[in-house]
Each structure stands twice: as structure tokens, then as C-alpha cells.
Amino acid sequence: MSAARVGVVTFPGTLDDQDAARAVRHAGGEPVPLWHADTDLKGVDAVFLPGGFSYGDYLRCGAISRFAPLMEQLIPAARAGLPVLGTCNGFQILCEAHLLPGALVKNAGLHYICRDQRLRIESADTPWTADYTAGQEVVIPIKHGEGRYVADAATLAAVEANGQVVVRYLGNPNGSLNDIAGIRNEAGNVVGLMPHPEHAVEELTGGPGTDGLGFFTSILKSSLEKLVNA
Amino acid sequence: MSALSVDSVQRAEQTPDERLPYAELGMKDDEYQRVKEILGRRPTGSELAIYSVMWSEHCSYKSSKVHLRQFAAKAPKSDALLVGMGENAGVVDIGDGWAATFKIESHNHPSYVEPHQGAATGVGGIVRDIMAMGARPVAVMDSLRFGAADAPDTRRVLPGVVEGISSYGNCLGLPNIGGEVAFDPCYIGNPLVNALCVGLLRKDQIKLATAPGPGNKVVLFGALTGPDGIGGASVLASATFEEESQAKRPSVQVGDPFMEKLLIECCLELFAADVVVGIQDLGAAGVSCATTELAAKGTGGMDVRLDLVPLRDPSLRPEEILMSESQERMMAVVTPDDIDAFMAICAKWDLPATVIGEVTDTGRLVMTWHGETIVDIPPGTAADEGPVYERPYHEPAGQAALNSDDAARLERPTDLRATLLSLLGSPDLSSKEWVTGQYDRYVRGNTVLAQPADAGVLRVSEVMPGATETNRGIALATDGNGRYAKLDPYAGAQLALSEAYRNVAVTGARPLAVTDCLNFGSPEDPEVMWQFAEAVRGLADACKILGVPVTGGNVSFYNQTGSVAIHPTPVIGVLGVLDDVRGRVPSGFTGEGARVVLLGETGEEFGGSAWAHVEHGHLGGLPPAAVLEAERALATVLVEAAAQGMLTGSHDLSDGGLAIALAESCLAHGVGCTVTLPGGDPFTDLFSESAARALVTVRPEAFAVFAALCGRHEVPYAGLGLTGGSSLTVEGVLDVPLDELRTVHEGTLPAIFG
Amino acid sequence: MARVIVEVMLKPEILDPQGQAIARALPRLGFSGVSAVRQGKRFEIELDGPADEAALSDVRKMAETLLANTVIEDYAVRVEG
Amino acid sequence: MARVIVEVMLKPEILDPQGQAIARALPRLGFSGVSAVRQGKRFEIELDGPADEAALSDVRKMAETLLANTVIEDYAVRVEG
């Protein structure tokens, strides 16, 4: 059987696309490059929106990218159940596109932060986190200037009540409400997180180890299951 | 004259006596006379614009050239050198068909005026130099020096500089893999911001700044040209036209890292499509520099229609366009057959690109402005035949007194524990996490070592799609020590090189090549010129002994306030290669039960030391001896031991000596140690700054083989003890829990900068 | 040719660390009498034509969909004059 | 209690990459008729007392030294009303 195909989107200013593609390969999948100006999702099984500074992040992070031609395809596909993971800038784009509730604003400390961050996986109930167990602690790099998750009180309460928090910070680095590092949509197929699992898939390269690999193995398994069941 | 008419060549011939404001543009009388001789007439305003920027100190190296020649003259034989000095950046062969290009450059003065933008555009500029070689930029480093940490102006300059480097570098997607932060009152008013970029390319893909082939098109692409950094040019525009300068012309440039990121990806796609004959980045002298240099190195001529340059501000005069330092621009030479493909790739990346001229074989650079010829010069006279000065120099009046004020006279401490903590928490030696935490060190996923390692290490594979797989890695370190260089610039430059070389070697990488950024005061001051001459001589001599050639660099003069110059500060970058990057040695103690071994010989050397500086505010005597043969032997041992997998960790000894090296090694991974000093005077053992030393941890079972290796290369070694526990214990001398070390080490910069 | 201004501020209930950092710094710099600072954005939009109702409605749409994120921000549109 | 507004914009001759990025995106989003966009900052300063001459002069000093970087930015102070 052929490996699951995970689309990796490149906007002008995307930076972590090469890392995301590598992570997909490491997990045994096939990365499929998707270009922001294209209007074709190339039949991928899932989509990864990597980090970076799309359009320079000048207006607000992700504000301009969400209007890209590719997004016009991706938004309805995600609403229809296509698994989508956005990390960092990808998370910001998903919020700007209203695929995820809330928004990401400047870190409380006002500085960009790059560090190895301890996290707790809160939900193993998404196609991107199935290989983790709820409550599991992992260390994954964060690197962002605008990663403070905010939402109005009602939205935040709903996010908590629906179990939509996927990852929480242990030691809040940026002032995110309720220590939220990542969330999912109600259906669970769309996940956004500030940490960068694609930077934690190999022992050799910097970082804190391979704790991030689970996001990629999870999606490959769930894509395969879908294929088998189809 | 109407606002739209210009000072044409024809007009220059008709008005031979018109006085141009060359002095206001920094040109000397005799230099102006030479321009007239070259042209056989007075220059036009546009020609004067070109000559004045191209012959400036910054572009022509007129004061430093006679000294810098030693780098080539004394260069050691190196098979690795593919492109040497004189190009945008040097290129070295790192094996398996791969090459690395790297260079360090200063952006000191702009960073004082506007710290954020000054530092940001410094990063932008050096990254374009690397792109111009045909490489993919893969990492940056930054070497920073500020006034005293608690000085009010440092609180303005440092956070701005760090934010500028962080916002620009992070946005480009280039990991920051190392650098330095140092403080000294001598840098107040003259902070040093030196940025390094390294790029990778296939050996057969090197691009050069050249414009061969008459009929080939000259394309300007990237950002629009605006009135950036042309404070001087407006003098010219208004003086020539006897009208008030209409607009204010800023001397500060603002960078657009997003544009630069597009430029990087676009250039790589252009290179891959093989549609570029020659390429040049637009740096300090903008279009003037790019056109004259490309033309001079090509078939010799170029026709340019300057009115075709796309502008951000339509009021710009031709002189201003020639001098504009707008960022994020490149110039390429493209064959007529490839021009459509070239333009299509620029369009894909949303980058403006305009054909502004054509290569000729006339030997003349000719520019027109709405049909009138405004420039007609032999390009080489501007690019390569600038003035060369043999500036007078002599030893500074106070040098002998400074050198005889030996640190030996200073009172020695009795409480070595307190001394350790005081040094460890001093701004220079404290943790730089406040700075490095603002830099993305992970992006691109090839960072093997970054802060707090001694050198940044990158994996080479996966850089270019489809290129041969390799397990190679590269290592880079930058170092400088203004105090040492002040005491003895010859030795100071050698010590800076030694430290960077050693920092590369401790990771297991074989040092290959050197880049340098020479930060000095005014070359017109003979005492500063002496410092410069000595530093260059020292560096060239040391490169020869260590077998590493200088491949390129940068000179920054006039770092002074009034008549007071900064400490002479050569900052040296060394690039090394790891044949198998998986064998890299991490920094510090990585686990319990390893043998802690001190390599090298410790003498009583406190001149310019961190101890003298921090505890006594003293600078005098002589710096540690530069022991280059010992340095070379040490590196050989480190590289061989790493290749054979004997080492579990390593760290070089530098500022603060063994004491600081032990503390940093403990803190690196939270592993303590219990050691016994070799047996001399404990203060000297712990705090002397003798060169050519390193602290390694050896696998216990490999110790005998390691000792034999040291013996073979005549590197003194001393087993000090074992790693383990949660404190730094020096038997009979001091005992500090790691938590306390950490609090002291990490608290300093956050307490000052928030 | 007209110029329209769009002002975007964080909603009052959203924490504004930038504004707070400024407010905290003021006493140290010798400024007293300021109880709060909030920081937002200001856009100057140059129109090709006049700022008539059609153009303003366009700018409002621009503000709503692009210049402001209405999940966290409020905006105001006004003609300069 | 009064509110004073400080508007900070890049000087006209200084490159504004933010505004430029927005202006370039607009046509793609279906907005035409905009010739340029510039992006700046807007501060809302809440005063403890009234916005009298003394207070305004204080705010002007604040703008000059802290809120604006006068090397590259211009500022304007106005009382909300």
C-alpha cells in the first residue's frame, strides 16, 4: 500500500516547510508540496501548515495568507473533515481563517522566544495526536513572538468544555490564557499549536529529542486507517 | 535650469569650471583632481556620485589595502580554498562536492543611530553577499559589543540591536547559531554589530560578480529604489541644480526581511534554472557599485538607462539613485535567450524586476537619463583603481606604560568561591540566554549545535534538493577580545583567531578558513593605524602557522567618539568541517562518570583577563602569549579524539579560565563534577587565561588511548576528576551547588534588560 | 485623491501587554498622571478617487476582513480632514 | 480624566514594508482603487486629570522620547473629543 500523502503548504515567507516535509518522511509518509497560489490540493490525505512569517506577518500573523488561492480550497475541505495541522504561523492562519476559535497575539513578555518547552498533551483524540496518551508530558521547541492564545470568555469556556484543548504549556512562556499551547476544532480534524513538533523528530539536530514525531506518525496511521476502511 | 534637466556629459564639457561639492561628499582635493585626469574633463554630478562612493573608505579600503595584502601574501597553502579574497565572500571546499561560503561584516554606526534597523539591515546585507556567490544562506551569527551593561545608552542600544537581528534573521528563516556579547565602556557611543552569514552550494555552482558577453541584459530586481541612506547625495543634487533640496533624505535605512526572504528563494530558483551569467548584491554604494564592479570584471563595458530604475519615490535625482542604499536589491546579468525565463521566476516570487541596461565591449560604463548621457567612465577606475594610502603610523604614546602596568601587582583574592561567582555573574561572562532566546536556532532543521555551544554546527545534507547525500557538517565560531588587542594588537588578533579556531576544534571540526571584521578607530590617527597594522600583521602571521587562509572580511574604521577610539577589536570567524557530523562533540558535561581532563599548559597570565577587569577594573600588562603551535596540536588532538568517539563533551578555556569553563560545563546539561586542581597555585589554576587549553570529558575506557594521543602530539593533559553530582566541587578550594551557579549565571542580563 | 484613516485597537477585554509596558515605564521616565496606555494600529489609506460612500464602504469591508481581526480588535474608519 | 491620542507614523521618506505588503495584497483580495497604504501606531493615553496645556506638553515629551523613534517616525498628539 502506498504511504499517506501529507500536503505541506508554502506561502511567501513560510520557513519551516522543509522541516515539515522531512518530519513527514521520517514518519514514513510522503510529503506533497502545495504552493499558496495553486488551487489544487492534489488529493492529499492531510495538510500541514508550517511556521514562518507569511507575507512578513506585517499586518497580523496569518492575516494576509488566509486569503491565498490555496486557502479557498483548504477552508471548505477542512470544514468537510480533511485533517489539517497548523503550527505557529500555521496556527495563526487557521485562527485568522476562523477554522479555529480565538486568536494569537504578542507574547506577554513582548519578546520573541525560542526555547525547548515542556508541554502536556491534553487530548489524544485527534488524528494528529492519536499516538500520544492524554496527560503525557513532552518537550518540543517553541519559537514565536506572537503566540499568546486569547479568546473571549464565552469562547474560552466552550473550548474547555468541549475538550478542544490539545496541548498545554507547563510553565507558561507567553501569557496564553489557560496555558493553552494548542487547540482543535469541534470536529477534531483541525489542530493548531504554537510549538514546533517538526523540529523535534531527530536526535542529531539541536533540539530536545524526538518528542514531536508522534504528530506525524499519528496522522499517517489515521490516514491509512481511513484508506483501509474506505 | 528646469527641474528635469540634468548635469550631462555635454554640459560638463561646456562648463568646465563649474564647482562640484566634492568635499561635502568626503572627497579630497587630489582625489577630485584624479577624477578630472581620468575623464579629461570635470565629472558630471552623477559621475562624481559614483567616484565619491566608490572611493570612500568603506568601498575602496584605501587606508587598509596596503596592510590587507598580507592576507594573500602570507596565505598558507590550502587545497580547500575555491574563491579567495576580493569576491563578495570566500568559498571553501568542504568535500563530497559541497562548498561553503561565509563572511562577517560590520554595521556599527547605523546600529548606534537606529539600533533596530541598523542591526537588521546589517544582517540583510551580509546575507545578500552570500546569495551573490550562488549559495543558499543557511545560518547567521552575530558578534556584539556595547558600552557598560548598566549604562543608560546600552539599555537603548542593546535591546534594539537584538530585536533587529532577531526580527530580520528569524523572518528570513536562518537559524542563528552563535555569536558573542561583550561590554566595555570603550564601546559607548560606538557599539560593534558584526554579522556573519554562511551559505552552502555545490562546488560547480559558484557565481561571480561579473558581466561578460556583449548584448547580455542587466537586470535590477528586488525592492524599489528609494531615498535611503543618501544624506550625502542630496548635497550633490541640490548643489548641482542650485535649488533647495526638495525632500529630506534619510540616512537611516529600513529593512524588509520579507522582501529579502523572497529574494533568497527567487535567486536560488534562478540559479537552479541556470539563467544567471553574473550577479551582484546591492550594498553600500548601491547601483554605483553594482554597475561599476560588474562592468569592470566582465567584458569591460555597460550601457545603463538610469531612468528605467523603478523608484519608490519619483522625485529622486539620478545622483541620488546612484547613491541610494535601499535594501533588498540585486543585479544580474542575463543572456537575451534567458531573459523571459528569468522574469517569469521573479514574477512567481512577486519581485519587481527591470532590465535597465546591456553589457557592451566598449570599455566604458555609459548611463543615460531620459536620453541625455550623464555618465561615461572607464568602470575599472571607479571599482578597482581607487586611491591607496600609506597612512603614517606609530606606537601609541602610552603603550609602553600600559604594558608595564602588570596585572601581577593586583591584590589576589582569598575567597576563590566568591571570585568565581563574581566573574560568572559579570555581564561579559553571564548567560547570554536573554539575547539568544530571541533568535530562532532551529529553523531549517539542520542545527546540530547552537548556544551555549562553543561553535555552531550545521548538518550539510538536505540543503539542495537532489544533491548528493553527505554526512558532513560545518562548524563556525566568532571571537574577539578588545582588551587583549588594546594591550598588544599583534597578539590580540592572534588570540582572537586562536580562540575561534579552538572553539571550532572542540566540536570535533577541522578548522579550514577564516573571515575577519576589523573594528578600529580613525585611520587618520597614526596610533590607531599602528594598532590596525599590528593586528593585520598578527592575524596574517597566525593564519600561516595555523594553516587557515583568510577568505574575506570587512574593515570598519572611525569607531570613535571625538579623539577617543574604541579598543582595537579584530573579530575573527573560523569555519571548520566535520567529516561525519554525527560525531560532533557537545559542549560541557553530558553525563555522569566521565573523566574530566584539562588539556594544555597553564601559566600565570592575567594581563587583560576577566578577573583583572571585573574585580579590579584594571587593564594593563601584556595579554596571554599566543601559542600557535600548541594551538594547532591541541586542535589535532581534539579532532582525532572526536573522530574516534573518545569524548563525551568538551569546552574551550577562554575568559575567566578554568573556573568559568568548569562552571559553564556543569551548567550546560546540569551535570556537576568533583575535581582536584593540578597542584600549582589554585588562583592561577582557576583564573589564568593561558591560551591553547580545553576541558574535555573522556569515556573512562578510552582514557589510555586518549592519553597516548595527547602524548603523540605533545599536548599536556591532566586528569582532574569525574563528572557527576549536583555541585561544582574543586577539592579543598570551593564547592558550589549547580542551582546557585545557575542563579548567578542567568540572572544578570534579565535584571538589567528586563 | 483622498486619504482615509483606519484605526484598530484591541478590544477592551483583551490584555494589551505593549500598552502596559509603556504605562509601567512612564513613572521611571519621570512622567506621572497617566492611568493607562493602550497601543493599537493606524492605517493611512490613499484612495485613487474621492472618499465617497462607495469608497468608504469598501474601506470598511477592508477593515472588517483584513485590517482588523474582529475576534480581538475593534476598528474605526474616518476621512482625514 | 481625559484621553489623549498619540499617532505615530513612519516619516514619508522612510520605507514602510508593512504598509507596502498590505497595499500589494489588496488587489488580490478584490479591493481596487487604493494607491498606497501606510501603517503606523496609535496610542490611547488615559490621564488622571484634565488634558490641559501642562498635561499635553507632558504627553508631547512622552511621544518624543518614548512612543516615537524620531529618527524614523513623526508623531501627532491630539485630545480625543
Ligand SMILES: Nc1ncnc2c1ncn2[C@@H]1O[C@H](COP(=O)(O)OP(=O)(O)O)[C@@H](O)[C@H]1O
Ligand atoms: N550575540 C549572540 N548571538 C548568538 N549567539 C550568541 C551571542 N552571544 C553569545 N552567543 C552564544 O552563547 C554561548 C555562550 O557565549 P560565550 O560565553 O561568549 O561563549 P565562549 O566563551 O565559548 O566564547 C555561545 O554558544 C555563543 O555562540
Ligand SMILES: [Mg+2]
Ligand atoms: Mg568558547
